[in-house]
Amino acid sequence: MHTSLHKAVAAACFALAAGAAHAAADPLHNAIITASYNGQPGGMLGADHLFADEAGSNVSALDPIEPGAEFLSRDYLLAFDFAPDGRLTIFNNGALPAGAYSASFDFGATLAAPITGFSVLDAGPTSGTPVLSIVNGHTISIDLTDVAWNGDFSALTTAITLQGPVAPVPEPDAAWMMLAGLVGIGMLARRRRDAATPR
Numbered sequence: 001m002h003t004s005l006h007k008a009v010a011a012a013c014f015a016l017a018a019g020a021a022h023a024a025a026d027p028l029h030n031a032i033i034t035a036s037y038n039g040q041p042g043g044m045l046g047a048d049h050l051f052a053d054e055a056g057s058n059v060s061a062l063d064p065i066e067p068g069a070e071f072l073s074r075d076y077l078l079a080f081d082f083a084p085d086g087r088l089t090i091f092n093n094g095a096l097p098a099g100a101y102s103a104s105f106d107f108g109a110t111l112a113a114p115i116t117g118f119s120v121l122d123a124g125p126t127s128g129t130p131v132l133s134i135v136n137g138h139t140i141s142i143d144l145t146d147v148a149w150n151g152d153f154s155a156l157t158t159a160i161t162l163q164g165p166v167a168p169v170p171e172p173d174a175a176w177m178m179l180a181g182l183v184g185i186g187m188l189a190r191r192r193r194d195a196a197t198p199r
Helices: 002-025 172-196
Strands: 032-037 044-046 060-061 071-073 078-082 085-090 104-105 115-122 132-137 137-144 155-162
Touching: 032 044, 032 071, 032 078, 078 104, 085 137, 115 132, 115 137
Parallel strands: none
Antiparallel strands: 032 060, 032 104, 044 071, 071 078, 078 085, 085 155, 104 137, 115 155, 132 137
8 A cells, every 4th residue: 555655646746747847848839929020010921821921911820830930021031930849940041131130929818828038049050149038928029130140041049938837825724734644644654664563
């Protein structure tokens, strides 16, 4: 019985950890993204519209097929590929002439938790510094003006992280009851061990 209790506790802990890990592993699962390019919603062409230059093309769902860009800039110079695990990879489709290059992405109410982190994961062959910003809990922006791409189809990968689950603080009565239960289990285990020990 002692072994089966340990197995049950271990299985429960594993199931909880696996569930938390899955939620943490796919923060952008089922995301619907509204994008703008250089401040213009019409500056982005979305995969849901087959990258057609039409009204509403700046809104796209997360592409379940990897790799698969969700957005192209209207000038076709940049592609933006989101992954369910929170990665955003930006590719240059050719040499970028001098100028301003910025994008913003709004996930609206489709995220499970607020965005708390946005950072460079892998700069690849690029040089220079992208400016990454969290606009609010569901919107990010990236300024690529100072990035040198060092070749066509270079990749710059960033990571978006969401706020982790916050464990509820137990009520004082519940904490005391839990402590008393643990002490009781410990005393019972000790009695059984003492009873099983030959004298």
